[in-house]
Amino acid sequence: MDLSSTNSHRKSLLRKSNRRSTFVFKPHDQDEPPSGNPSNTSEVNEELKKEYETLQLLNKALDSTITNFDETRNKILEFSKTVDDTEKLLDVWLNILEKTEKTKQLIEDPEYGRKSK
Secondary structure, rough: OOHHHHHHHHHHHHOOOOOOOOOOEEEOOOOOOOOOOOOHHHHHHHHHHHHHHHHHHHHHHHHHHHHHHHHHHHHHHHHHHHHHHHHHHHHHHHHHHHHHHHHHHHHHHHHHHHOOO
């Protein structure tokens, strides 16, 4: 296997970006936009600033989506617990109904009183 052809093949697969760095300084306060790269033209810096703002909006949308998923997950878990509790109550109610029916049958049975004497 030719090593030079493998390296060139890898280089063609790993396309390099023309952009090396978007910003020179990262601000300490994350609410503040980063300052532009002085070696770029003002148009490039303005384009990068718009891209940064678009990414900020995308991040906020994704954060909101994740928050909504978490809230939905919690509501589904709560609903599942409620369903389990309801099922337990129905089991208790059915048990009460069965015992009530047996008691009714015993009371209405004319032979019941004679058997106990």
